[in-house]
Each structure stands twice: as C-alpha cells, then as structure tokens.
Amino acid sequence: MTSLYTGLYLVVFSISLMLLISLGLAVIFGMMKVINLAHGEFMMVGGYACVLSANAGAPLWLGVLAGGAIAGIAGIVVERLVIRFLYGRMVDTLLATWGLSLLFVGAATTVFGASSMGMSTDFANVSLGGMSVSSYNLAICAFSFSLVALCWWLAVRTKAGLIVRGTMQASEMAACLGVDRDRVYMSTFGLGSCLAGLAGAALAPLTGVSPAMGGFFVAKAFITVIVGGHLPLVGASAASSLFGAIDGVVSYAYSSVLGEVSMLIAAVLLLRMLPLGITGRMKRGM
Amino acid sequence: MSSHTFSMSFDAHAGRRPRWPWWASVGVCVALMLAVPRYADTALQLDLSLVMILSLLALSMGLLWGYVGILSFGQTIFFGLGGYAYALFSLNTDLPVAALALAAVVPMLFAVLLGYFMMYGRISDIYLSVITLVVTLIFEKGVRATSGPEYVIGAVRLNGQNGIPGVPGLPLRIGPLDLQSIEGIFYLALFFLALAYVGIRLFLASPTGRVLVGLRENDKRMELLGYDSRLYKLMAFVISGGLAGLAGGLYALWGNFVGPEMFSLNQAAMVVIWVIVGGRSILAGPILGTLLIQYLTTWLGTVGVGQVTLALGFILIVCVLLFPQGLAPACQSLIARLAPQRRAGGER
Numbered sequence: 258m259t260s261l262y263t264g265l266y267l268v269v270f271s272i273s274l275m276l277l278i279s280l281g282l283a284v285i286f287g288m289m290k291v292i293n294l295a296h297g298e299f300m301m302v303g304g305y306a307c308v309l310s311a312n313a314g315a316p317l318w319l320g321v322l323a324g325g326a327i328a329g330i331a332g333i334v335v336e337r338l339v340i341r342f343l344y345g346r347m348v349d350t351l352l353a354t355w356g357l358s359l360l361f362v363g364a365a366t367t368v369f370g371a372s373s374m375g376m377s378t379d380f381a382n383v384s385l386g387g388m389s390v391s392s393y394n395l396a397i398c399a400f401s402f403s404l405v406a407l408c409w410w411l412a413v414r415t416k417a418g419l420i421v422r423g424t425m426q427a428s429e430m431a432a433c434l435g436v437d438r439d440r441v442y443m444s445t446f447g448l449g450s451c452l453a454g455l456a457g458a459a460l461a462p463l464t465g466v467s468p469a470m471g472g473f474f475v476a477k478a479f480i481t482v483i484v485g486g487h488l489p490l491v492g493a494s495a496a497s498s499l500f501g502a503i504d505g506v507v508s509y510a511y512s513s514v515l516g517e518v519s520m521l522i523a524a525v526l527l528l529r530m531l532p533l534g535i536t537g538r539m540k541r542g543m
Numbered sequence: 544m545s546s547h548t549f550s551m552s553f554d555a556h557a558g559r560r561p562r563w564p565w566w567a568s569v570g571v572c573v574a575l576m577l578a579v580p581r582y583a584d585t586a587l588q589l590d591l592s593l594v595m596i597l598s599l600l601a602l603s604m605g606l607l608w609g610y611v612g613i614l615s616f617g618q619t620i621f622f623g624l625g626g627y628a629y630a631l632f633s634l635n636t637d638l639p640v641a642a643l644a645l646a647a648v649v650p651m652l653f654a655v656l657l658g659y660f661m662m663y664g665r666i667s668d669i670y671l672s673v674i675t676l677v678v679t680l681i682f683e684k685g686v687r688a689t690s691g692p693e694y695v696i697g698a699v700r701l702n703g704q705n706g707i708p709g710v711p712g713l714p715l716r717i718g719p720l721d722l723q724s725i726e727g728i729f730y731l732a733l734f735f736l737a738l739a740y741v742g743i744r745l746f747l748a749s750p751t752g753r754v755l756v757g758l759r760e761n762d763k764r765m766e767l768l769g770y771d772s773r774l775y776k777l778m779a780f781v782i783s784g785g786l787a788g789l790a791g792g793l794y795a796l797w798g799n800f801v802g803p804e805m806f807s808l809n810q811a812a813m814v815v816i817w818v819i820v821g822g823r824s825i826l827a828g829p830i831l832g833t834l835l836i837q838y839l840t841t842w843l844g845t846v847g848v849g850q851v852t853l854a855l856g857f858i859l860i861v862c863v864l865l866f867p868q869g870l871a872p873a874c875q876s877l878i879a880r881l882a883p884q885r886r887a888g889g890e891r
Contacts, residue, residue, distance in 0.1 A: 347669045356859030363853025476680040514688040521681045529664040
C-alpha cells in the first residue's frame with residue numbers, strides 16, 4: 258500500500274514539475290507562437306536571483322518573487338531589443354533566441370563562474386500516508402497548480418486576458434479596435450519570462466543553480482508544449498500529466514535518464530499519430 | 544516559409560550543371576590545399592584538418608537547410624553517432640576502414656528511423672527543428688550517463704562523461720603517405736571534403752537534386768506534380784545524416800578521441816552559427832563560415848576576452864537580425880557586380 262502511495266506521490270510531483278517548467282513557454286510559444294529557446298535561461302535568471310537573495314538573508318518566498326520579477330524584466334528588455342523585430346519569422350526567432358541562450362549562459366559564467374551555486378535549506382519532512390515527504394516538494398506541487406489556475410483566471414476572467422487572447426488571434430482586428438499591439442506583445446512576453454523565472458526560482462532550492470541549468474529544462478518544456486498543441490493551458494496541462502506520469506513511473510522503476518528517454522520516445526510517437534498535438538482537434542478552450 | 548524567400552535570388556545555379564569556372568576554382572582551391580603540408584607547420588595542419596572535418600559537418604547542414612529547407616539541429620546527433628560508431632568498431636575489431644564506413648552507415652540508419660517519424664508524420668519545419676534539438680539533448684544525456692562499468696560495447700567501456708580515448712587511425716599507406724600521420728589525416732580530410740563538395744554540387748544538378756530544391760520552394764506544388772515529398776525529404780535527411788556521421792568518424796580519427804561533447808547543445812549551436820555566418824544559399828558558405836568561426840573562437844580564446852559562448856551568442860543574434868544571408872552570398876553578389884556579364888564565376 259505504501260509503495261502505491263509513493264508511486265502516486267512521485268507521479269503528482271513529477272506532473273507538477275513538468276507544469277512548472279513548461280508554463281512560461283506555454284504562454285510565449287503556445288500563445289504568442291514565439292519559439293523561445295532561451296526559456297531555460299530565463300529560468301536560470303530566476304534561479305540565480307532567488308539563490309542570491311536567499312544567501313543575502315531574504316526569506317525564500319521573497320527570493321522566488323524576486324526571481325520572477327527579474328526574469329520578467331529581462332524578458333521585456335529582450336523583447337524590445339530582439340524579439341519584436343522577428344514576429345512571424347519563426348526560424349529566425351528560433352536562431353536568435355538560441356543566440357540569446359548562449360549569451361545568457363556566457364554572461365552567467367562570466368559573472369558567477371561555471372560551477373553550481375546552492376542555498377542552505379531546512380525543510381521539515383511531513384508524514385503523508387505512511388511515508389515521509391519533504392514539505393518543500395508539497396509546496397512546489399501547490400505552487401505550480403496554483404500558477405496554472407492563476408494563468409487560467411488571468412486569461413479567461415480578466416479584461417487584460419481577453420485583450421491578449423484577441424490580439425494573438427487577430428492582431429489586425431485588435432489594432433483596429435484600439436489595442437496597442439506592441440504593448441500587448443511586450444507584456445505577454447514579459448509574463449511568460451516571469452513565469453519561467455518563478456519556476457527557476459522555485460526549483461533553485463532543490464537543484465541549485467548553474468549557468469548551464471537551462472539545458473536541463475528546455476527540452477522537457479518544449480516537448481510538453483508542442484505535444485500539448487494549440488491550446489496553451491489545456492494542452493500543457495494534459496501533456497504535463499502524460500509526461501509527468503511516464504517520467505515519474507519510469508524514473509521510479511529504473512533511472513531518471515531512462516525516464517527522460519521514454520518521455521521523448523512517447524512524445525515522438527504521439528506526434529506521429531497526432532501531428533497537431535493533444536488539443537489539435539479541440540476548437541475552443543484555453 | 545520566411546526562411547526561404549531571401550535565398551531565391553542566389554540559387555540560380557542550383558539546378559544547372561556546373562560550368563568550367565566552377566571546376567577551375569574548385570581545382571585551384573584543392574591544389575592550394577594540397578600544397579599546404581609542404582609549407583605549413585604541424586599546428587596549422589592540425590587546425591586546418593579540423594576545420595575541414597567540421598566543414599563537412601557544416602556542409603551536411605548547409606545541404607539540408609539551404610537547399611531542401613529543412614532546419615535540423617540534429618546534425619550533431621549524427622556527428623556523435625558517427626564518431627562513436629567509428630571508435631567502438633575500430634577498437635573492437637581490426638578493421639578501421641570498415642569502421643569509417645560504419646561511421647556513415649550507422650547515422651544513416653538512425654536518420655531513417657528518426658526521419659521516418661518526422662517526415663511521414665508531416666511534422667512542420669519548425670517542430671522538426673525543435674524535435675531534432677530535443678533528440679540531441681537526450682543523446683547527450685544518455686551518453687553522459689554511461690559512466691558505470693556495466694556500459695560496455697564489445698571490449699570497450701563507454702566511459703560516459705569522459706569519452707573514449709585511444710581511438711586508432713587508419714593503418715593504411717598510399718604510396719609514401721601514412722594515413723595515420725598528421726599529414727595523412729590532413730589529406731584524408733581534404734579528400735572527403737572535396738568529394739562531398741563536388742558530389743553535393745553534382746547531386747543538386749541531378750533530377751533528384753532539382754526535386755529537393757523544388758521542395759524547398761513549394762512542397763505543395765511538388766506534391767501536385769506527383770513527387771512524394773515525404774520520401775524525398777527523408778532521402779535528403781538520410782544523406783545529410785551520412786555526411787555528418789562521416790565527419791564524426793573523421794573527427795574521432797583526428798583527435799583519437801570521442802566524447803559526449805560531440806552531441807552537446809553547444810556543438811549543435813556551433814554548426815548553426817557556421818552555416819548562418821557563412822551563408823546557406825551557396826555550398827561554399829558553410830565551409831567559409833566554419834573557417835572564420837573556428838579561427839575566431841581560437842583567437843578569442845588566446846586573447847582571453849572571457850567567455851567564447853558570450854561572443855558566439857552575440858554573433859548569432861547579430862547575424863539573424865542584420866545579415867540573414869551570411870557572408871558567402873554577400874561576397875558572391877559583390878563579385879557578380881564586378882563582373883556583371885558572368886555571374887556564375889563567383890562561386891567557389
């Protein structure tokens with residue numbers, strides 16, 4: 258019975274990690290159709306902000322918020338300097354954001370050194386169904402699910418969300434109705450980077466931070482969003498659940514490398530059968 | 544297909560058979576390179592050999608991206624696979640020549656598998672780029688995880704992170720030339736690069752090659768004309784995978800070493816940078832780009848400006864934003880302007 262609970266917990270945790278990692282990309286790539294290969298590096302920026310502020314004595318929640326804020330600002334700067342010239346040119350965006358990713362990695366290595374930085378953590382373990390679980394892992398689950406809920410609320414229930422969705426769907430029409438497209442694109446990109454930063458910051462206590470950490474996340478994030486299909490939130494959630502489950506089970510049974518490999522194989526097979534992703538056939542939704 | 548539109552004005556030669564100025568310039572370049580070992584010191588020979596081997600890798604991407612319009616980041620998968628295939632087979636058996644052949648064949652087999660899923664799944668070009676990138680990452684991770692003593696192929700340990708040292712060269716002699724010597728490897732690299740360059744150029748002028756260029760321009764129209772775009776794209780992917788694999792095998796032979804860095808994301812980025820800096824609309828572009836960027840990174844390393852990655856990232860962004868055509872087409876149009884009556888003369 259305990260092993261069943263352990264498995265269940267691992268799957269839920271792995272799903273929430275997957276959601277956390279891919280949510281920012283779901284906004285930038287899924288909604289804006291901007292292929293952002295620097296997604297992992299925005300997570301790195303958030304992670305460094307969190308570790309540095311925590312080591313300076315700030316509480317963890319403040320560090321996570323700082324991570325989100327700084328990555329968001331970095332995202333807005335990047336959008337103004339590079340991305341805005343490339344809307345609609347997907348291949349060029351892909352190449353330019355790859356350049357950005359190299360630039361960020363190089364800059365972080367120059368400033369902080371190539372080795373990884375950690376932060377001291379003291380999380381209590383709590384007992385859950387007969388096993389002992391780090392309370393921080395539970396907090397991450399709660400954090401990632403509430404971020405998804407927040408995004409959904411933002412997109413569906415607020416006027417700003419309506420404007421953003423409308424602009425992404427028909428930007429000419431939105432411009433005719435008096436929407437400042439430039440600002441919408443800029444702030445949406447900022448929001449996506451901010452989500453990436455929050456994710457990186459929240460994961461920093463678990464994994465530590467290093468300049469190359471982005472590479473660990475970017476592949477997972479991309480296959481999640483691509484397999485998700487054209488509805489960013491529903492798609493990313495569905496794909497996260499699927500891949501999280503696969504990754505969790507295989508990693509638990511064999512090894513984490515095998516978990517990732519099986520996840521990738523599942524993704525390629527799935528795309529062979531559903532080239533438009535899980536939500537390819539759905540007409541409405543978010 | 545935004546990536547294709549701006550290359551159209553420069554590819555007029557793609558479907559035509561090369562004429563004598565092209566053959567003459569190729570001949571002059573090869574002759575110049577043949578003379579290099581006579582005058583250059585060992586270090587320069589080693590550097591140039593590496594540049595030629597990496598040019599082969601860049602050429603494999605230039606063919607796929609510039610002429611078929613498929614941007615595959617997975618060329619390093621085949622590069623790495625080729626290297627590992629050569630290393631493992633030549634260490635396990637005494638047949639390095641067969642191993643070099645396998646360095647092309649093994650990646651081609653994998654290209655068939657991966658390409659089948661992507662081309663026959665009709666995955667759109669941008670997703671294809673991302674998927675090949677993801678596969679690259681998985682390969683790197685997978686190889687890095689094989690450090691334990693249980694990961695053995697034949698009698699050779701994979702060694703994960705540390706790679707496989709002591710990969711043998713080709714124990715062959717051609718006349719007075721020992722193919723294991725530095726000079727021998729130089730000529731070997733030159734031979735394969737020249738062969739690939741001329742071969743690709745002739746291939747592109749063949750009926751099949753023209754179909755591929757047609758696919759880049761408009762794959763719907765080619766399908767309506769009765770060509771199976773999936774099959775042709777798969778074929779191009781496999782050929783290019785074989786070339787990259789061959790480059791990997793030569794790389795293993797050059798450095799007597801293979802390691803997981805061959806699969807790495809940085810390596811993949813390098814290939815993209817070579818091709819985009821040199822220009823992908825003519826075949827000489829990737830070679831030129833490789834030469835420039837390799838020397839630039841070496842130079843940056845020696846002057847100690849800090850992070851080479853930083854500079855490369857910057858170059859990539861600037862190239863995408865300001866010079867999306869690359870250098871070689873720019874040179875070509877310059878030459879064409881100087882000699883307006885015969886514009887094919889600028890091609891190397």
